[in-house]
Every structure is written in structure tokens, then in C-alpha cells.
Amino acid sequence: MRNAPLTHAHGRDRLAGTAPLRRPGAVGGAVAAGPGRAPVPAPVAGGTHPLVRGDENASLGAYERGVKAAFDAIKPTLRRISALQHEAEFEIQAQRVARMELGFTLPESLLADAWVDQLDMRRLFAWSVFSTYRRYCDDFFARDPLAAEDAETFDGFLRGCGFHTMDISPCADGRLAHLIRYVLRLPHRSVRRKSYAGALFDIEDSIQKWVETEMLRCRGGLPDTAGSVTRYLKVVAYHFSSGDPTREGCAAHGSDTARAASAGLERLFNFQHxxxxxxxxxxxxxxxxxxxxxxxxxxxxxIPDADGEIDLDRYVDSLDLFTATIRQDASRARHDIQGAIMESAPDAAPGMARLIEYLIENNFSQIAYVRAYHGKSYADIGHAERFVGAGIGFEEIQLRNLMYFAYLSTVEEATQDLDVGIGIFTRLNVARGLPVPVVVRFDYHGNVPGARARAVERCERVTGALQARYADLHRRGLLHVMQVVRDCNGTDPIEVLACTADAATGTGGH
Amino acid sequence: MRNAPLTHAHGRDRLAGTAPLRRPGAVGGAVAAGPGRAPVPAPVAGGTHPLVRGDENASLGAYERGVKAAFDAIKPTLRRISALQHEAEFEIQAQRVARMELGFTLPESLLADAWVDQLDMRRLFAWSVFSTYRRYCDDFFARDPLAAEDAETFDGFLRGCGFHTMDISPCADGRLAHLIRYVLRLPHRSVRRKSYAGALFDIEDSIQKWVETEMLRCRGGLPDTAGSVTRYLKVVAYHFSSGDPTREGCAAHGSDTARAASAGLERLFNFQHxxxxxxxxxxxxxxxxxxxxxxxxxxxxxIPDADGEIDLDRYVDSLDLFTATIRQDASRARHDIQGAIMESAPDAAPGMARLIEYLIENNFSQIAYVRAYHGKSYADIGHAERFVGAGIGFEEIQLRNLMYFAYLSTVEEATQDLDVGIGIFTRLNVARGLPVPVVVRFDYHGNVPGARARAVERCERVTGALQARYADLHRRGLLHVMQVVRDCNGTDPIEVLACTADAATGTGGH
Known part of the structure; x- marks a missing residue:
């Protein structure tokens, strides 16, 4: 892939062609309800509720559609190219189609052999997915399309609510990958996200993060001094499917909503203890x-009560509140959100209640977003990820159902998550003769000497272990891996190390 | 093994039979040279030099000999039992021999089948090694035989030298396993030890430890407050063989002393940066x-100079100093140690110089120890470990050449270390038809909810991965694994989870 520079400037480039998004949030001055919140948002397209931010929805929607269209153009484009493979001037025609539809050209060497044998469509497919992922990443880190202008205001708001850190563990399911920036409308760099199957986060890892956070507060007064009365807030986000609860819920908990919720709560208590x-x-x-x-x-x-106790049966539902307040004006709707929280937990800490109000109001925009762009519910309520991501990093993945994420340091520890992911892609891709594209990625801290070299070593080790565990897929050219590292301390793009779909370095072709 | 209680109280129990050791150190009051140091130690057996602590050497020697004798009795005892296997009343005779020579009885079921087939000597050997290890651990945690009475004095001394923490990374080679308690004569609970092949410690792991240490100083004033001017001291201990430098040095560095030293120094600098x-x-x-x-x-x-710079060619050699001062009185010998340090690094920080004086004087006792009990140098200058330890923990291993240690969370990340270990035991054991005994051990913090369950899960996962990687040995009954966890927050004994050498749960018999 390194031999074939990505042609951002050419063709109908779905990513580069997307107009820079208006930065969401910060439409007006800050008000009591949260940072960067307009007192009375004007009614706009997509916003059926007075608290819905239509502008933000429009820009988030354009971004999501742009990215997904780029991935979804791959199959039809390769089908067109496949149909051309025995025609005259095939390579010229194929590159013209690829440039126009995908925004990049394909590796010459993969096209050149078509007259001898047939086109290696598996390799071309994987190569195209990886190229599109790379362009998506480059766009994300160059242009910062999901930047929230209210990030700093949010940090202050969070501290005002009594929290110096917000650490969220959603389920690793791709249908929650947009939790931070879309579902909760939070600035993604202001909260910590660490996804785990079933939202069952690693307690030892979280202790380490807590220790680091407290150390920085003590030594450096960041984000506030240790003398402040703020606390570390750990959030678990479990999930369920209202439309098909017994099948499309959380796979890690057997699609059992009560089990998903109670397991998440237990893990939270265990971390606290x-x-x-x-x-x-x-x-x-x-x-x-x-x-x-x-x-x-x-x-x-x-909602936790005054003692921090959480009850599985006591909660506020944003959709109920959305429906109940849809015909009210903004201030009355906010008043009713506050009322519902008070009713659910009369003695909740005021700061916690304020944060929850904020999250519910934010979520109203997402409810309207789904309705505006997808109807009553998503069409793809099941899995429809475009590739697998394995490793540590992937800050740019803030979109729903784009990537199946296996957070891991070793294949050995993550066989369960990986088997689930390979199972999903066996149904999505392999059953149709297409390979499973896996991005193995390890982000590193560039200010730690040797950290890049260790990340590179990890990429190689994990790639080898994947190819050994799924040896049959690998042998049949149905498992392709791109190895990627990134310095997470800066704003640098990703660095691609190797890719099995590359013509030169490729292995595992059929 | 759980079915056969270890018979501590019976027979010639080499471990229990060892008289409780006199606690080393703290012979007299503290003096300037270090904590618990007698002003002028009386000349005693094994102490040829005025600064050598003969009493300490005697008690450390008795402990080391007792432990090693327990392991080394296994082979001859099993050979005797093997010779008896077709005699009348074999089982009664065998148990009598085992009780007398090993201090425990063998599992009835392993003996009972001897008349049908022949004795499964591999399984009996592994079972005996594991039993002996368990008794050794139980003794260690019950009796604390290596406790240093001067531990608290040492902590104060260390802070007085300007260090709140001493974190030592030796090479994982079994010939350095006694570094803390024997070679440097430090209280083993007062320093952090984390061993790595080639002493190439994990920088990210060390950063975590530093962060935790600084957090505890900030929040809790432990071991001193963050306002104190003390620092975290990271030590690397590389190794070499003076007698056979090109073959018996550090395997991880190709037995090249200069390479071992410079790689250690580079890692130290990288951690600091x-x-x-x-x-x-x-x-x-x-x-x-x-x-x-x-x-x-x-x-x-x-010795680091005033700027903390370390020169590979600038060092003081304890053996040279030992030889040069052997005929002097104690205060003159100490004066000469100070002089040698001053000469090597005239501008060394006074606290650092004091710590180094202390370490050199301590090491004099170990030089005399080796001379007294082993002659000019050890007879086993090569590998002679009794078993492999894999995992996290093993606080009790403070003896030389007892265990080959592979510090690991997963087999996948530690294949290099494990392959070296299996290679060593292929020469030591497999070549003689004996199995490789592996203790898989994960210590956990009992005050962290779920930590024990996660340690148990890790034991099982790593055991499975070992059996998969060394499938041929496993299949032939030449790889036996005992799974162990321990709550490292308390003084509890180890907890044995499973053992392939057990008659009931065993697999992999030949």
C-alpha cells in the first residue's frame, strides 16, 4: 500500500469531498443547563423537539454519511471492475472507475495479472477497505471533523458538577461506537473511553487510570488540584434492543437486558470497592x-441517590421524556427533565443531577437524529461493521456500526472477543466470498523512548497470532491484516507498517 | 495433590527440620555506614574480612542448604523407590522411604498401579517437585525465614540517602534470583524487584509503578510526603561470568558483558527520559x-556523577576492594571503600555515595559467603534450576539457581523467555527422561473485588497456552504444570488450584 499513494486530490473523493463540518455545540452562550447551550434553539430541519440542535444534527449526519458511503462504494465498484476484466484496455478503464467511484487508484500489479488468471477480488476488496480506512483516519486527524468547540466549557461544567474526570466504558459492540460524540454529544477528547465486551471493563486497568489521574492532580494540579472536592466518575454503558430484545441485545450477556445492566453495575461497585x-x-x-x-x-x-447507591429498576428514560416534552417550549422541557430526575432520585447529589440533565438533553438531539435520518429506528439494528479493529487506539472511531472493536494486547487474552468478531464477519463477508479485513493497531506515547518500536513489535506479534489462530481463513486469502501505529500524543496521522493486501508484501492470497 | 495432605509433621522434614534462622542484620546499633550495622563486627566463622557478618552468613547458608537439599533429595529417593517397585509390600516400603527422605508421602494411586504397569516416574518426579515447592512456600510465608530485622532502619537510611523507593530490575536468570537478600543483603520487602531477561525491564510497567508511588506520596504521605526532596531510584543489575565470560554470561546478550551493561544503561536512560x-x-x-x-x-x-551521568567504564569493583581491605580493621576498610567511590566519581551526590558504600560493604559478606560455602566460585556456575516459574509473584524466590523465572501475563508475549527456559530444562531434565516442572502462578490483591477470580482465570489460560505451545512435551508426560495463586496483600500461604501431576486431575501422562 505504501507503493500506491492515496490520491486525495483526484476523483469523486467522498471523504475529501465532504465539506468541513460546522463544529457542533457552542451555538450560543452557556446557560445553566450545560456548556455551550443556546437558551432557546431555533427550530431547524431534523429538530422536532425544542431542545434538539438541528445544525449539529445536519453536520454530524453529513459526516457519518460521507464516511459510510466511502466504505459502501467499494463492493459495487469492484463488481463493475470485475465485469470489465477481460475487456480491452482493462487497466485504464478499471483505474478510471476506481478513481471516480472510490477516490483512489488500485495497485497496478493487482490489475496487471488479470489477463493471465482472474482478478484477485479478495485482495482488491481488502486493499480498498484499508485504503478507505486510511483516508478516513487522515481526514480525521488533519481536519478534526468531530471537534467540539465547547470542549473547554464542558471541562469546566463537569468540574462544576463535581467530577474532574469522566471515564466511560461502553460495550465494544460496534453499535455503541458513536456513544460519546453522537449518543451523548460529548467532546470526545474530554472523556476517557475504553470499550469492553459486555461493558465489563478491566478493573486493574481502571485502577491504573485512577492512580495516574490522582497523581497528575497532586503533582501538577491537572485538571484541578487534589485539594478540590471533585471526584473521578466511572460510567458503564450497557445496551439493549427495544425492537428485538432477545436477539439484538448485548451478545456478551446473551441478549438479556437485566443481566447486562446488573453485570455492569456489579463491575462498577467492584471498581469502587x-x-x-x-x-x-x-x-x-x-x-x-x-x-x-x-x-x-x-x-x-x-440515577445514584445521595449515598451513591444505584437501583437497576430506578431510571429515567430519555425517549419517554422526549415524547412527553416534544410540544413544550425549551425552558418548560428542561424543567420537566429536572422534575423527572428529582422524582426518580429526590436526594441525588445536585451536581450529579445537573450532569444527568445535560446528558438527557444532549440525547434528545440524537433521538431526533435517528428519526430524521433513519426513521423510527435504525435499518441496521444488527451488526453491519465494515472491518475489525484489534489493539489499542482507534480514537477516530466515533461512528456507529463501522468497526468491530477487539481491545487487546494479545490474541491469547482476547480469543473470546476475536472469535465473536470473526463469527460476525464470517456471516457478513466470508459467506459472500469476501475476506475479513482486520486493522491491527497500537497507539503509543511518542514522548516515551522506545515506545514506537514496542508498538511495532506488538503489531507484528498480534498479526502472527491472528494468522495462526485463524489459519484456515488466512490460507484461503479470507483474512487480511493491515498493521498500523500512531503517536497518540500528537495530531499526526496513522502510520501504516505493513498490509497483507499489498501486492509486494502480501501473503495469504488464494 | 489436594487429596494428599503434605505431612509437615512427619519424617526427616528438611524444611521444617531447619532450625528457624537467626534474623540477619541488626547485630548492633545503627552507625553512619548504614542501618543496623555493628561498629566492629567480631570475627566469626566464614567471615575472613572485618566487615563480613559471619552470623548472618551462617543463618543464610543454613536456609539455602536446607531448601536445596529438599529439592535435591527427590531424584535419589525416587530412584530407590523405583528399585523397590516389584518387591512385596512395595507401597508400604515406598511410603516409608518417601516419608523419611522427602518428608511427605506419595499419592497412593500413583503407587497402587505399579504391579500392573511400571511406576509413572515422570509424574512422581513432578509431583514431588511441586510438593517440595509448596512446603518451601508454606515455610516461607509462615516463618518468614529471610526477614530482616533492620527493614525499618533500612527504609529510613534509604530516605536519608535521598531515595523514597528502590526499584531493582535484575536479569531473570536464576543465578540472580538471590540478588536482593543475599548478594546485596537488602530487606526483600523494602525494595521492588521485577526481573526481566537481560534486565531489560518494561518501561511502561515502570512508569506505572512510578506514578503509583508518587500518587501515594501525594495523597497519603507514604513512604514520605511529596514535599520531601527524595527521588525514585531505578536500579538495573546485569551479570557476567568472570570464569567463563563468553559462555556463562547473560544469554539474552549473547554472553557479552559490554553489551549487557550498555543495554541496561540505555534502558535506564530511556525510563528517565x-x-x-x-x-x-x-x-x-x-x-x-x-x-x-x-x-x-x-x-x-x-557510580553516577553529580549530574547523574553513568559511565560504563567507570565503576568500583567489590572484589578488588574486598581483597585490598581484607587485612585492615573495620573502620579503615570502610574508609577505603569511601575513598574508592570518591576516586571513581569525585562529585557523586553524597546520598548516592552513602548508598553505594552500604551496598559494597553488604556485598563483602556475600563474597565471603560464596568462598566459605562454595570455594573460589560456585560449582554450578551454569544453569541448575529445579523448576520453571511462570507468571507474576514468587516473592519467596530469594535463592540462587532454584527457579527459572519467566515473568509474564501471556505466553504469547513471553515466548522468547519461555523457549529459553524450556531449552534449559530440556538439557537438565528431558535429556534424562524427566519432565519439566512448571509452576504457573499469579499473585493478586485480595482487597480488589474479583481479583482472585481473574488470577485463577489467568492461571488456566496460561496453562492451556503452555500445553499448546509445548504440545509434544505435554503429550509425552514431559511437561507438568501446577497452578497457584496467592493474595499478595497478606501473609497467607499459596493456594494450589490444580496440578497435572495429581492422580485425579492429571493429564499428559505417558
């Missing part, structure tokens, strides 16, 4: 449990 | 590089 037991001076954290309906993106928030 | 780059407010650490001659246990210390 771990901090309280292991550290001195009254160390503790705050907890929040959120359920997401992956059909509509509506949320239910289980 | 990582801390300086990644954290604010002038964060930094101090560094120390130590070389160990595994033939004699003498050390060379590369």
Missing part, C-alpha cells in the same frame, strides 16, 4: 450506569 | 547500574 480498599485517605469514586437502546439511541440513566 | 517527557513539574528519577559476577557474587557499581 477496589479503590476504597486499596487506597488511603477516604479515596473513592462516583459511579453512573447508562443503558442504550441500540435501535433508537435513546438512553436510560440509573 | 520517559518520566521527564511525560510528566510535569520537573519530574525525574535517579539511576544506578550494577554488574554481578555470577561466579563469585561480587558486584561492580557504576
Amino acid at each position: 477496589a479503590i476504597e480498599n486499596a487506597f488511603c485517605c477516604g479515596a473513592t469514586i462516583d459511579l453512573l450506569l447508562i443503558g442504550v437502546d441500540t435501535d433508537t439511541d435513546a438512553i436510560r440513566i440509573h | 520517559a518520566i521527564e517527557n511525560a510528566f510535569c513539574c520537573g519530574a525525574t528519577i535517579d539511576l544506578l547500574l550494577i554488574g554481578v559476577d555470577t561466579d563469585t557474587d561480587a558486584i561492580r557499581i557504576h
Whole structure:
């Protein structure tokens, strides 16, 4: 792939062609309800509710459609090219089609052999998915299309609510990948996201993050000094399907909503107890449990009472509130959100209640977004990811159903998640003769000497382990891997190390 | 193994039979040279030099001999039992021999089948090694035989030298397993030890430890407050063989002393730069590089100058100093140690110089120890480990050449270390028809909810991965694994989960 420069400037480039999005949020001055919130948003397209931000929906929608269209153009384009393969001047024609439809040209060497044998469509498909992923990443890091202008205001708002850090663990399911920036409308660099199958986050990893956070507060006064009374807020986001609850819920919990919620809550309590037991001076954290309906993106928030206790049966439902307040004016609707929270947990901490109001109001825009662009619920309520991501990183993945994510350091520890992912892609791709495209990615801290070299080594090790575990797919050219690293300290683009779909370095062709 | 209780109380129990050791150190009051140091130690057996602590050597020697004798009795005892297997009343005779020579009885079921087939000596051998290991651990955690009475004094001394934490990474080679308690004579619970092949410690892991340490200082004032001017001291201990430098040095560095030293130094600098780059407010650490001659246990210390710079060619050699001062009185010998350090690095920080004086004086006792009990150098200058340890934990391993240690979370990341270990045991054991005994062990923090369950899961996963990687050995009954967890927050004994050598749960018999 390194031999074939990506032609951003040519053709109908769906990514580059997308007009830079208007930065969402920050339409007016800050008001009590949250940072960068307009007092009374004007009614706009897509906004059926007075609290819905139509401009933001329009720009988020354009971005999502642009990215997905780029991926979804691959199959029909390659089908057209396949039909041309025995025609005169095939290579010229094929490159013309590819440039026009995909925005890049295909590797000459993969086209050149078509007259001898037939085109290696599996390799071309994987190569195209990887190229599109790379362009998507380059766009993300160059243009920052999902930047939130209200990020700093949000940080202050969060501290005002009593939290110096918001650490969210959603399920790794691709249908929750847009949780931060779309479902909750939060600035994605202001919160920590770490996804796990079933939202069952790693307690030891979270303790490390808590320790680091407290150390930075102590030593550097970042984001606030240790003397401040703010706390670390850990959030779990489990999920369910309102339309098909027993089949399209969380696979890790057997599509059982009650199990998903109680397992998430148990993990939260265990994390809290771990901090309280292991550290001195009254160390503790705050907890929040959120359920997401992956059909509509509506949320239910289980509101902690004054003692921080969370009840699985006590929650506010954003869709109920959305429906109940749709004909009101903005200030009355906000008043009713506050009322519902008060009713659910009369003694909730005021800061926690403010944060929950903010999240519910934010989610109203997403409910309207789904309705405006997808109807009553998503058409793809099931899995429809375009590729698998394995490793550590993937900050740019803020879109729904784009990538199946397996957060891992080793294949050995993540066989369960990976088997699920390969199973999904066996149905989505392999059953149609198409390969599973896997991006193996390890982000590193560029200011730590040797960190890049270690990330490169990890990429190679994990790639080898994947090819060994799924040896049959690999041998049949049905598993393609692109290895990627990125310095997460800067704004640099991703760095592609190797790719099995490349003509030169490729292995595993059929 | 759970079915056959270990019979601590019976027979000639080499471990239980060892008289409780006199606690080393703390012979007299503290003096300037270090904690718990007698002003003028009386000359005693094994102490040829005025600064050598003969009492300590005697008790450390008795402990080491007791433990090793317990392991080394296994082969001859099983050979005797093997010779009896077709005699009348074999089982009664065998148990009598086992009880007398090993201090425990063998599983009835393994003996009962001898009349049908022949004795499964591989399984009996592995079972005996694991039983002995378990008794060794139980003794260690119950009796604390290596406890240093001067531990608290040492902590204060270390802070007085300007260090709140001493974090040592030796090579994982079994010939350095006694570095802390024997070679450097430090209280083993007062320093952090994390061993890596070639002493090439994991920088990210060390950063985490630094962060945790600084957080505890900030929040809890432990071990001192963040306002104190003490620093984190990271030490690397590489090794070499004075007698056979090109063959018995560090395998990870091709038995090249210069390479071992420079790789260790580079890793130290990289860690320091990582801390300086990644954290604010002038964060930094101090560094120390130590070389160990595994033939004699003498050390060379590369003394940092006033700027913390370390020169590979500038060091003091403890054996040279030992020889030069052997006929002097204690205070003159100490004076000469100070002089040698001053000469090597005239502008060394006074606290660093004091710590180095202390380490060299401590090491004099170990030089005398090796001379007294092993002659000019160890007889086993090569590998002679009794079993492999894989995982995280093993605090009790403070003895030389007892265990080959592969520090790991997954087999996938540690294949290199494991292959070396299996290679060593292929020569030591498999070549003689004996199996490789592997203890898979994960220590956990009992105050973290779910931590034990996760440690148990890790044991199972790593055991499975080992059996898959070394499938041929496993199939032939030449790889036996005992799974162990331990709560490292308390003084509890180890907990044995499963053991392939057990009659009931065993697999992999030949």
C-alpha cells in the first residue's frame, strides 16, 4: 500500500469531498443547563423537539454519511471492475472507475495479472477497505471533523458538577461506537473511553487510570488540584434492543437486558470497592450506569441517590421524556427533565443531577437524529461493521456500526472477543466470498523512548497470532491484516507498517 | 495433590527440620555506614574480612542448604523407590522411604498401579517437585525465614540517602534470583524487584509503578510526603561470568558483558527520559547500574556523577576492594571503600555515595559467603534450576539457581523467555527422561473485588497456552504444570488450584 499513494486530490473523493463540518455545540452562550447551550434553539430541519440542535444534527449526519458511503462504494465498484476484466484496455478503464467511484487508484500489479488468471477480488476488496480506512483516519486527524468547540466549557461544567474526570466504558459492540460524540454529544477528547465486551471493563486497568489521574492532580494540579472536592466518575454503558430484545441485545450477556445492566453495575461497585480498599485517605469514586437502546439511541440513566447507591429498576428514560416534552417550549422541557430526575432520585447529589440533565438533553438531539435520518429506528439494528479493529487506539472511531472493536494486547487474552468478531464477519463477508479485513493497531506515547518500536513489535506479534489462530481463513486469502501505529500524543496521522493486501508484501492470497 | 495432605509433621522434614534462622542484620546499633550495622563486627566463622557478618552468613547458608537439599533429595529417593517397585509390600516400603527422605508421602494411586504397569516416574518426579515447592512456600510465608530485622532502619537510611523507593530490575536468570537478600543483603520487602531477561525491564510497567508511588506520596504521605526532596531510584543489575565470560554470561546478550551493561544503561536512560517527557513539574528519577559476577557474587557499581551521568567504564569493583581491605580493621576498610567511590566519581551526590558504600560493604559478606560455602566460585556456575516459574509473584524466590523465572501475563508475549527456559530444562531434565516442572502462578490483591477470580482465570489460560505451545512435551508426560495463586496483600500461604501431576486431575501422562 505504501507503493500506491492515496490520491486525495483526484476523483469523486467522498471523504475529501465532504465539506468541513460546522463544529457542533457552542451555538450560543452557556446557560445553566450545560456548556455551550443556546437558551432557546431555533427550530431547524431534523429538530422536532425544542431542545434538539438541528445544525449539529445536519453536520454530524453529513459526516457519518460521507464516511459510510466511502466504505459502501467499494463492493459495487469492484463488481463493475470485475465485469470489465477481460475487456480491452482493462487497466485504464478499471483505474478510471476506481478513481471516480472510490477516490483512489488500485495497485497496478493487482490489475496487471488479470489477463493471465482472474482478478484477485479478495485482495482488491481488502486493499480498498484499508485504503478507505486510511483516508478516513487522515481526514480525521488533519481536519478534526468531530471537534467540539465547547470542549473547554464542558471541562469546566463537569468540574462544576463535581467530577474532574469522566471515564466511560461502553460495550465494544460496534453499535455503541458513536456513544460519546453522537449518543451523548460529548467532546470526545474530554472523556476517557475504553470499550469492553459486555461493558465489563478491566478493573486493574481502571485502577491504573485512577492512580495516574490522582497523581497528575497532586503533582501538577491537572485538571484541578487534589485539594478540590471533585471526584473521578466511572460510567458503564450497557445496551439493549427495544425492537428485538432477545436477539439484538448485548451478545456478551446473551441478549438479556437485566443481566447486562446488573453485570455492569456489579463491575462498577467492584471498581469502587477496589479503590476504597486499596487506597488511603477516604479515596473513592462516583459511579453512573447508562443503558442504550441500540435501535433508537435513546438512553436510560440509573440515577445514584445521595449515598451513591444505584437501583437497576430506578431510571429515567430519555425517549419517554422526549415524547412527553416534544410540544413544550425549551425552558418548560428542561424543567420537566429536572422534575423527572428529582422524582426518580429526590436526594441525588445536585451536581450529579445537573450532569444527568445535560446528558438527557444532549440525547434528545440524537433521538431526533435517528428519526430524521433513519426513521423510527435504525435499518441496521444488527451488526453491519465494515472491518475489525484489534489493539489499542482507534480514537477516530466515533461512528456507529463501522468497526468491530477487539481491545487487546494479545490474541491469547482476547480469543473470546476475536472469535465473536470473526463469527460476525464470517456471516457478513466470508459467506459472500469476501475476506475479513482486520486493522491491527497500537497507539503509543511518542514522548516515551522506545515506545514506537514496542508498538511495532506488538503489531507484528498480534498479526502472527491472528494468522495462526485463524489459519484456515488466512490460507484461503479470507483474512487480511493491515498493521498500523500512531503517536497518540500528537495530531499526526496513522502510520501504516505493513498490509497483507499489498501486492509486494502480501501473503495469504488464494 | 489436594487429596494428599503434605505431612509437615512427619519424617526427616528438611524444611521444617531447619532450625528457624537467626534474623540477619541488626547485630548492633545503627552507625553512619548504614542501618543496623555493628561498629566492629567480631570475627566469626566464614567471615575472613572485618566487615563480613559471619552470623548472618551462617543463618543464610543454613536456609539455602536446607531448601536445596529438599529439592535435591527427590531424584535419589525416587530412584530407590523405583528399585523397590516389584518387591512385596512395595507401597508400604515406598511410603516409608518417601516419608523419611522427602518428608511427605506419595499419592497412593500413583503407587497402587505399579504391579500392573511400571511406576509413572515422570509424574512422581513432578509431583514431588511441586510438593517440595509448596512446603518451601508454606515455610516461607509462615516463618518468614529471610526477614530482616533492620527493614525499618533500612527504609529510613534509604530516605536519608535521598531515595523514597528502590526499584531493582535484575536479569531473570536464576543465578540472580538471590540478588536482593543475599548478594546485596537488602530487606526483600523494602525494595521492588521485577526481573526481566537481560534486565531489560518494561518501561511502561515502570512508569506505572512510578506514578503509583508518587500518587501515594501525594495523597497519603507514604513512604514520605511529596514535599520531601527524595527521588525514585531505578536500579538495573546485569551479570557476567568472570570464569567463563563468553559462555556463562547473560544469554539474552549473547554472553557479552559490554553489551549487557550498555543495554541496561540505555534502558535506564530511556525510563528517565520517559518520566521527564511525560510528566510535569520537573519530574525525574535517579539511576544506578550494577554488574554481578555470577561466579563469585561480587558486584561492580557504576557510580553516577553529580549530574547523574553513568559511565560504563567507570565503576568500583567489590572484589578488588574486598581483597585490598581484607587485612585492615573495620573502620579503615570502610574508609577505603569511601575513598574508592570518591576516586571513581569525585562529585557523586553524597546520598548516592552513602548508598553505594552500604551496598559494597553488604556485598563483602556475600563474597565471603560464596568462598566459605562454595570455594573460589560456585560449582554450578551454569544453569541448575529445579523448576520453571511462570507468571507474576514468587516473592519467596530469594535463592540462587532454584527457579527459572519467566515473568509474564501471556505466553504469547513471553515466548522468547519461555523457549529459553524450556531449552534449559530440556538439557537438565528431558535429556534424562524427566519432565519439566512448571509452576504457573499469579499473585493478586485480595482487597480488589474479583481479583482472585481473574488470577485463577489467568492461571488456566496460561496453562492451556503452555500445553499448546509445548504440545509434544505435554503429550509425552514431559511437561507438568501446577497452578497457584496467592493474595499478595497478606501473609497467607499459596493456594494450589490444580496440578497435572495429581492422580485425579492429571493429564499428559505417558
